[in-house]
Amino acid sequence: MAVETPAKPSLSDKLYDKMFHNYVWKSIFRTGYPNTPRNQMLIVATNVFLHLHPTRLHRTHVKVTHTYCLGGLSFFMFLGLTVTGILLMFYYVPSVERAYLDMQNIETTVQFGQLMRNMHRWMAHAMVILVFMHMMRVFYTGAYKPPREFNWVIGVILLVLTFLLSFTGYLLPWDQLAFWAITVGTNIAGAAPVLGPKSRFWLLGGFEVGPNALIRFYTLHVIGLPLLAAIFMAVHFWRIRRDGGLARPL
Amino acid sequence: MATAAVARPAAKPQPRARDEEVLVWPDLVFIEFIAAMVFTLALFLLSFLMNAPLLDQANADVTPNPSKAPWYLLNLQELLLHMNAALAGVIVPSIWLVIMGAFPYFDRDNDGQGIWFGTENSIKLSIIGGLVGIVGTWFLILWDSGKLAFFLNDWFGFSGGDTFRFLENVRSIQTQLPWPEWSREITYSPWNIVIIGEDFQNLDFPGWLVEQGIPTGVMVAFPSLLIFALWRAGMIFTRRDAVVVLFSGFVGAYLVLTVVGTAFRGQGQELVFPWQLKVSEGIPGQH
Numbered sequence: 001m002a003v004e005t006p007a008k009p010s011l012s013d014k015l016y017d018k019m020f021h022n023y024v025w026k027s028i029f030r031t032g033y034p035n036t037p038r039n040q041m042l043i044v045a046t047n048v049f050l051h052l053h054p055t056r057l058h059r060t061h062v063k064v065t066h067t068y069c070l071g072g073l074s075f076f077m078f079l080g081l082t083v084t085g086i087l088l089m090f091y092y093v094p095s096v097e098r099a100y101l102d103m104q105n106i107e108t109t110v111q112f113g114q115l116m117r118n119m120h121r122w123m124a125h126a127m128v129i130l131v132f133m134h135m136m137r138v139f140y141t142g143a144y145k146p147p148r149e150f151n152w153v154i155g156v157i158l159l160v161l162t163f164l165l166s167f168t169g170y171l172l173p174w175d176q177l178a179f180w181a182i183t184v185g186t187n188i189a190g191a192a193p194v195l196g197p198k199s200r201f202w203l204l205g206g207f208e209v210g211p212n213a214l215i216r217f218y219t220l221h222v223i224g225l226p227l228l229a230a231i232f233m234a235v236h237f238w239r240i241r242r243d244g245g246l247a248r249p250l
Numbered sequence: 251m252a253t254a255a256v257a258r259p260a261a262k263p264q265p266r267a268r269d270e271e272v273l274v275w276p277d278l279v280f281i282e283f284i285a286a287m288v289f290t291l292a293l294f295l296l297s298f299l300m301n302a303p304l305l306d307q308a309n310a311d312v313t314p315n316p317s318k319a320p321w322y323l324l325n326l327q328e329l330l331l332h333m334n335a336a337l338a339g340v341i342v343p344s345i346w347l348v349i350m351g352a353f354p355y356f357d358r359d360n361d362g363q364g365i366w367f368g369t370e371n372s373i374k375l376s377i378i379g380g381l382v383g384i385v386g387t388w389f390l391i392l393w394d395s396g397k398l399a400f401f402l403n404d405w406f407g408f409s410g411g412d413t414f415r416f417l418e419n420v421r422s423i424q425t426q427l428p429w430p431e432w433s434r435e436i437t438y439s440p441w442n443i444v445i446i447g448e449d450f451q452n453l454d455f456p457g458w459l460v461e462q463g464i465p466t467g468v469m470v471a472f473p474s475l476l477i478f479a480l481w482r483a484g485m486i487f488t489r490r491d492a493v494v495v496l497f498s499g500f501v502g503a504y505l506v507l508t509v510v511g512t513a514f515r516g517q518g519q520e521l522v523f524p525w526q527l528k529v530s531e532g533i534p535g536q537h
Contacts, residue, residue, distance in 0.1 A: 038276040053278060056271040062278050069285040076286050100307040104411075107304065115273075118297035124292065128322050138374070139353075139497055142363040142490070147352035156351040163322060168318050176531070179308035180317040188319065188326055191335035194446055208310065247364035 070134035077127035084120040094218035096211045099174035143247035151239045161229045168221035312532040315517045324511030333465035357489040379495040383502020394419045395521040396507040
């Protein structure tokens, strides 16, 4: 009569056990491998980055054609711009004497400098387009309707912040394209009734685009506006959850 | 005491909301991951193929012709050619942002929420709004740049002569009509408020008409008329319908203004075909 004996653990089983069932690993990742519904929900709920999401959601919302991932991709562009932007900051000094030379250095002598600059530029354009398309998606799916009214308003503010982020970055290369685009752009702002000339002066730190304008645009571009955008984004994402997730037919 | 066994009707399985739900891991995070990877790879590829532009060092003495704002502001720069600078550059975009932000407070109905074009007629209304925005904006740009009169004259031999010259573009209403001298300086306020304008108390009526009156009228009247017409035609029933037309018209107009400002404006902001567009890098000392 055959006796059933449990199979001995294989080498891979032992390795798996050693790697994932030890004290250190368990202290970092509290949940097990996400191959059971329980662990899959736990991993979303206990991870600081993933917990922006609910643990489960309606099946219509995972259809790509419902959102085209536009909001998420806008945020992803923001993250990518932060990474490439920080790398560029290592080599760039926002002074009239150095800015343009630094740009040339980034393009010619810095390892992968040209690539980082290209990435930063094309991502910025992509973000403007994606944010606009995200707004169109939200509009045409009627997702601004109650109770999501205020999140739509925050979205409009984020659209303006995206434009401003892109606009302030435009001056930094300090080439002819940058200089004249910002001259034209700030002239548009300066045309505002009553407050126009004053706000233009405040933005440029003078009557024309010069050293003061460069440092102001740089400061706004690398810290002021990203911080503001991050705060509004936090509220935007938090409210999506608070308002019941993505909009659904009632 | 014997209890009678009562036959209960079999419990019907109720559809549970949970049955319609999927897990975020893996069903959502994997899609997000793929989308992020596709975009990362596409942007890497683009960055390998195309370098970001870097022209000569900034020089305040050399003005390129045309000088253009970043592309996403060229819609405003295009508007600027047709009306008062404060109106085009600041007032119109600000008011539009406020109107857009107020959409959910105007359209409070939950109808059609969460579905692409969820309300009746909304696809039709979006197409109509978008097309009117595109065609109408192109028409107005062609008219105001004098191209319409030029085409009529050059292609069809049709000329209004001097009688209709004031219809050539918006500005010619001011310059080609025999405005009486007094209308160019109407004093309407006993005080001059310098903070609002150097010459606040006097109104140059023809100037005001072409720079502010007509443009404002066009921007308010065209969308209103469109919505009114569609309402009379029985296509607009709800506030959502009206907002769909308005938003689609905006997207159409915004698209045309951006494209024209980017690809159709040559030296001196002249309206040209994209293949005729040349940029002069500017001559030192010449503005």
